[in-house]
Amino acid sequence: NRDTVQVAGSSTVLPFSSIAAEEFGNNFAQFRTPVVGSGGSSGGLRQFCQGVGTNTIDIANSSRKIRPAEVAACKENGVKEIVEVKIGYDGIVFASRIDAGIFKLKPEHVFLAQAAQVPQNGKMVANPYTNWQQIDKSLPDQTILLAIPGSNHGTREVYEEKVIIDGCKSFAEVQALPKAEQNNFCLAMRTDGSVVEIAGDYTETLARLQAQKNAVGVFGLSFYEANRDRIKVATVNGVEPTVDNIIDGVYPVSRPLFFYVKGEHIGVIPGLKEFAEYFVSDAASGFGSPLEAAGLIPLDDDERATILANIRAKKSL
Amino acid sequence: MSNFSLIVLLLALMAIGYQLGMVRSRRVATVNPQQKMHSRPHHYGMMVGLWAVIPAFFILVLWTLLAPGVISSMVAAQLPAEALAAEGMNADVIMRRISNLAANFGVVAEAEQWELAAAAYMQQLKSSSALLLTGLMAAIAAAGLFFSYNRIQPELRARHQIERTVKTVLIICSTVAILTTIGIVLSMVGETIKFFSFIPPADFFFGTTWNPRFSTTGVSEGSLTGSQGSFGLLPLLSGTMLVAAIALLVAIPLGLMVAIYLAEYAPANFRATAKPIIEVLAGIPTIVYGFFALVTVGPFLADFGASIGLTIRATSALTAGVVMGIMIIPFISSLSDDIITQVPKALRDASLGLGATKSETVRKVVLPAALPGIVGAVLLAASRAIGETMIVVLAAGNSPTLTANPFEAVSTVTVTIVNQLTGDNDFASPQSLVAFALGLTLFVITLLLNVVALVIVRKYREQYE
């Protein structure tokens, strides 16, 4: 029988999960260090929902909430006890090269930069903008080149939801469209090469910034923190992306991170319950913890206590 | 007993059988001095060993395949009918619960008494099944051993039996490749059909826009769930072809000239050193090439383009193609080199004897004669180019647009498969299922390519031999 906890899922959660696993292994001599796989939130959940047994994973990391369809699929395959654990928040920032212009972005700027069609004087026209200055005088005189997360990233969902749709719907012309078509319109992207979808990690985005001075990329907050010497961050709606601003909810582009525990495996796979509890303990993911140092924006103590209680009670979705 | 230890035991038995058979055959030989033994002693030994092991192994395989089914049906037959009726659940789910219980995994909610009983029964069946299997195997092995042991006679063709067994093993090995293909097709066909239940095949095969969307963006709004984006294959296919074509444009001339130079002009020791060095190009992980393309080649090409007044994107079909071309040089150079050296000297002599220069001989006689082999090498290289992923992910710009301009960013089928599969898509959504349709399409395309190539090669071969 398997004696190692097996985790898979979101690449955003991966670093945090890895640190937690490593610390867990170092602190609990009686358990083996959990193995943390990646492959994206959906990939993880797909494996998670394959069924119960030693050759299925115990925990799925996710940078989004599990979807009802996925819960149904899980149940279909016999995975009925799904314990949801929220571990903290993640901020998403826009950044450009350190030697490029300073950006003070608003969601509508980003929308105008990437949309296939933009509203102009009440009409929808093909996107005419090639320079940020054409969009707004306050923006730098730079060719538009956006490097956004590919559709395989959970980050893309937040980006579209909190930036693009937001920016898009601020136009009266869009509001005038039938409700059902609004999102379609907002999310249609120009295909002239001004927008590049990055399927890889943030390092790839960074490499692209390095190769092309004009590029503006989307990063996770922790990644930006570790590369402050190379990239600088843009304000969104005039708010700096800092931990405090995100916790306070002033900075608009952030999201919660989760993992899901397979209840059926608790008590069978040694260390599973202990690992889940350790993950949300103050020592691992509270303020001043290694996870915070790694860029996780922690939950407040009350919320963490509830979640810990949920794990203990095997509270299932 | 675990299957593993059973196998170890079988191997031990085989060794014993081998010894017994050898000894016995020697004794038979001394008893019948007038009659020549058909086979050598070790053949008889091997035969007895095989007889001891193969039937038992067969039983093991069969048992492992069938026993779980038999056990569950036995357990199912035991279940109290009224409990089933009361639960109103489907039998499948119940059996899964019971087998989870039996494997010591937890189940949702407390287990019913009858479920626990069934689980215990199942466990008991499993352990007696293991016992039974061990016993049965022991009996069969012993029977096989004694049967073959007693059959050892001078005229018994032990070597034939062994050779037949070896040949069977060879056949089995060559079916693995076929099974793999079947496996690949099977693991994709189901999902592909599911995909086509969302998207009409015509839209997929002839669509000119690739924009699968996110299956769930704006789920909170509820308005987007119906929107499925467009799944046109053509932009991806054109991207794949464009990148592969550029790669081959780089690799074929370079690789071929390298092969020609090494095979025809270079001194032997230079060839012996240069060839493995160039082969290293094939062994460098593709991710390294990817970053090489992104960080070094891309900007270089962009600057170069700018200096001659061309707009070349740093990440474009050209960048990916060039770097991929570098990677597949050895596939063409090494294989072609081998093939060119195989062209008989007589042909070269014939041409030189007519007063042709060396290069004329190469171009007009050697290369045409080596063509079938070179086509094979190019095909392998092309296959590699079409199937390559990492370089394209990093260097082609990941922009699925229908374009024939190599200076533009493109995307390819393989990249899209990876993106859609590892992506954050619902695994039952067309966004994720399309990966299987893409995989199958690519599979069929390369299959056609190979068939065409085989036909071409055959045609030449008939002419040229």
Add this chain to the structure above:
Amino acid sequence: MTEMNMTPANDPAAENLAPLSKTQQTVARSLNRRHRQEKLFKGVGLGAVVISLTLVAILFINIFAKGLPAFWQSAITLEIYFDPEIIQISEKPVQQPDETENAFRQRFIEWQSEVGMVNFNRLILEGLSNVIPEASERKYRRDSARIVTSGERYALRDMVIENPEIIGQTKTVHLLTDANIDVWLKGNIDRSLPDAQQQLSPKVREWVTMLSEQGIIENRFSFALFMNPDSRSSLASAGLAGAFMGSLYMMLVVIFLAVPMGVAAAIYLEEFAPKNKLTDLVEVNINNLAAVPSIVFGLLGAAVFIGWFKLPMSAPIVGGLVLSLMTLPTVIIATRSTLKAIPPSIRQAALGLGASKMQAIFHHVLPLAVPGILTGAILGVAQALGEAAPLLLIGMKSFVAQVPTGPFEQSTALPVQIFLWQGNELRNFFEARTSAAIIVLLALMLSLNALAIWLRKKYEKRW
């Protein structure tokens, strides 16, 4: 046709050369052009070789320039006093004669946990304050905690577990510094940047500069890179041992599975199988398998080996099986073409002596085919070793903080490790480490290949 020359030149040694026939004059006229073509052709060939070799050189220089620095890593030399005040632990348990193995293990783990509770950071802090007196000041607590990488406290713990005798002694130890310090010292961060853009606080930078001038912090060969498994919480201690072993196990599976199976298949197809439509189909099918994108093999592996055969996830055995399937066509194709090239006279010689077909093949043909088989193995194993995509789907793109001790244990692999590291946010550090990992991968590949090349040479000699 031939216009023979009519000049009387009876003396064979005559120096007045005979004029050429008309056709030969035409030939002579064409020669200049043709010799130019010849030179050009040869030049282009040489050029191609030079270009290819240059490309190899560029790639190697690229990788080595980036990766070599990672083999050395900054470490701080400290006198650590294993203070009994701080390390208050009970006696190391010894197995009692009447005690079962399990019970003893239980007891030992309890004791280990007890050791784990000790705050080894305090030992380090005290060691630090010997060289930086301010370090123990309360206001610099945060800064002084960032000098030594966090994983080193476990190194001290392991020293104690290994040998509790050292409690009360003072030892000179080399501890890895924080990854950011390494980056700073290697000059990969512009030192003139303002504080806001620096990873290290001004105080730490001041200390580090001072200590490195004193030689207390210096670049040492990084054994950690080879001895440690991956690490996320203590980046500086991250190593390749786990990935290396994982790759090694996988390659063993590939070598012992794909190579024999491919050879067996090739033997059957080339030597025994009747030549008909069916074998054509098999041939096309094998060629086609070589073109199937590697990720598709991952799909297959996940479905068959994990889903069906219930093999463990993230295990090298599964990775090896998947890569074997992927490598199989390469081996088959290479072996078949070698078998084709072996002269039939060898087979006939053996058959003529009364060897069976099987014996002729196994005694004579196969040994001769070894070089070609090895070429196939080289190409196949090199490809398998560098392949990451299919491993993603069988759970091998994982963070594994333990070195696997067998092919059934969870592990990762070198290309996957390269993948994971190149995506790490501490780019300056991991750019070098990634290249270092590539160097290790290449070294593994080249040494596997060298073995094959050596064998190939050995067998080739006999011709």
Add this chain to the structure above:
Amino acid sequence: MNNPAKPRILTEQDVTLHGVTKADLAMTAIETNSSGKVKMTARDVKVFYGDNEAIHGVNLDVIENEVIAFIGPSGCGKSTFLRCLNRMNDTIDICRVTGSIKMDGRDIYDPTLDVVQLRAQVGMVFQKPNPFPKSIYENIAYGPRLHGLASRKSELDDVVESSLRRAGLWNEVKDRLDQPGTGLSGGQQQRLCIARSIAVSPDVILMDEPCSALDPIATSIIEELIDELKQNFTIVIVTHNMQQAARVSDRTAFFHLGDLIEIGATNEVFTNPKNKRTEDYITGRYG
């Protein structure tokens, strides 16, 4: 087949002389003058390569301990017929043999017969020397080891030495038995192959133009060897060299375009051919 076009040269006289019965004559003249016991008999052997008939019904006996030479112009089917005698033709996919070939009264094309055993009994030396790319010692030792003819190393050493001696190669190679057989000169290779085939003590040795690649000295050594070998073995030799046939063989068979035209005692065939074509051939009118 004794040429169906020219059966007339067999005079009534000849027939009575050799005591041939009518029945034999009906069988198109199987030449059985001989003093010895019949080792192999071929009756109405036809060989097809695909649809192309390369041998058109040959009847021929091989007598024990004789040397019989096959001569004839290139492409006439000498090698093809020779290969039938130990079923080496089986290895050619498109080759098909009809008729019957018996050895010691047993049909060698009988499906229940073990072809491997047959080939151990009927050894073959090929036209082109084809030593194994192994050491000289291993080349010779292979056969005996395969058939378990020598159980101990010393026995094997003896077999190797005596075989090499008889092939006239021992003195040249005794100091380099561990060197590759492929490193020998053409003639030495050919003698190595002969040594290899006599090492398994076959009953019959088939030699396909064994001297075509040899210089005169090597040729004479091999010819002496053949002379010696016929004490113990039956030898069938194909040669395009009539001098050689004349020197070494007891009987000669002349093939032409897939037919057996004439067969008889060698001195008779050479000095007094019965068939015009034989005469043309041996007097150099063609070939």
Add this chain to the structure above:
Amino acid sequence: MNNPAKPRILTEQDVTLHGVTKADLAMTAIETNSSGKVKMTARDVKVFYGDNEAIHGVNLDVIENEVIAFIGPSGCGKSTFLRCLNRMNDTIDICRVTGSIKMDGRDIYDPTLDVVQLRAQVGMVFQKPNPFPKSIYENIAYGPRLHGLASRKSELDDVVESSLRRAGLWNEVKDRLDQPGTGLSGGQQQRLCIARSIAVSPDVILMDEPCSALDPIATSIIEELIDELKQNFTIVIVTHNMQQAARVSDRTAFFHLGDLIEIGATNEVFTNPKNKRTEDYITGRYG
């Protein structure tokens, strides 16, 4: 072949009868009796394969428009010497040639000489037919096209037709010029190679055992062809078939173990050899 049974007829008497001088014998016979102009001269030609000397200083003249045959046992250096004459030996890495070979008075081993041109002037037909794996037409057209001998399609067609006619192949292949040359029978292939080499109008044609792989009919066709060709070309032919040498050549040179033993008018060499070894060879004592 001259009947081997009759060698003894060459008597001491015969030798004196033909008035061979001592000097002739000492020089290893530079036979310059000849009626015609000297086309090529070889003086003290030695050929080494690595350290092994395969030809030991041969002196020989080739007369314009004659057919000269090289005979001798296998491995005696016939092919090696032949290949010296158009420097085909250059293609063998380990081969080295010393001495002088001149053609029309010009040293063909002169470094300034263009070997491509030499080979265009001295054509070669190889022992084994080696047609290009191209169509019959392309096989012939290859050389003329290469050297720019025919500028227009119609000219090229003419060259192809006339070459094939002269090689006696035209009637057999005229309807299938676009079919591969490799699909022809052995004899046809050999004639194709001859046609190919005469298509570039060389001065000298070297033929290395052109009939060794051929049946009698094909052989006689080639022999007729040689007869016809010698009107325009100088022909050097290697053969192991003495009947053939006797039939087609004007002069014959006998090689043995790398030495040129004897050279003279063909009928003289065959009926009245001056050297014992020649006699032994042509009477079938060995070979």
